[in-house]
Amino acid sequence: MTYVVTDACVKCKYTDCVDVCPVDCFREGPNFLVIDPDECIDCTLCVAECPVEAIYAEDDVPANMTQYIAANAELAKQWPIIVQKKEPLPEHEEWASISGKFDQIER
Numbered sequence: 001m002t003y004v005v006t007d008a009c010v011k012c013k014y015t016d017c018v019d020v021c022p023v024d025c026f027r028e029g030p031n032f033l034v035i036d037p038d039e040c041i042d043c044t045l046c047v048a049e050c051p052v053e054a055i056y057a058e059d060d061v062p063a064n065m066t067q068y069i070a071a072n073a074e075l076a077k078q079w080p081i082i083v084q085k086k087e088p089l090p091e092h093e094e095w096a097s098i099s100g101k102f103d104q105i106e107r
Contacts, residue, residue, distance in 0.1 A: 001058050002037040003046060006068040008054035009033055010101035012092040017046035017055060019085045028082035029075060030106035031089060036076035052096050067102055075107065 005017075010032050017033070018026045025039035026046075035046075035055070047055045056062070058069055095101070 001042055002040040002072075003035050003042065003044070003055050004037075004058050004061050004069050004072050005033050005035055006054050006056060006061060006065045007099055007101050008052040008096065009050075010104050011095035011098075012052055012054075012088055013086075014051050014054075014088045014092065015082065015085045016049040016051060018082050020045040020049050021083075024081055024083050025076075026082050027076045027079035029079045032075075032105050033082065034072040034075045034079065037073050038076075065102075071102070071105065075105075078107075 013031055013033055015033065022043060022045070023039050023041050025036045025041075027034045027036055042057075061069055089095075
């Protein structure tokens with residue numbers, strides 16, 4: 001089982017999770033992070049670090065967000081590794097509580 005970044009990360013991109021990842025499995029896109037399922041070791045450290053609770057175990061991804069499982073796998077192959085915490089996106093506070101942002105992912 002791997003972990004999956006979901007809806008709450010879109011247009012927020014908090015990177016607290018990146019700092020605790022022991023295997024550098026996070027990938028960075030313009031307005032979203034993903035987890036490379038081939039690199040994730042299921043350590044769970046990132047889950048507690050996410051301030052918007054965007055990270056789920058694959059088996060626990062809510063039914064309305066299952067498209068994020070495939071998106072994480074696909075985008076992890078395209079986006080570069082991120083290994084250090086950065087500031088969240090400028091409008092992160094406004095977007096943090098908005099749901100249904102899958103179509104807002106900049107690829």
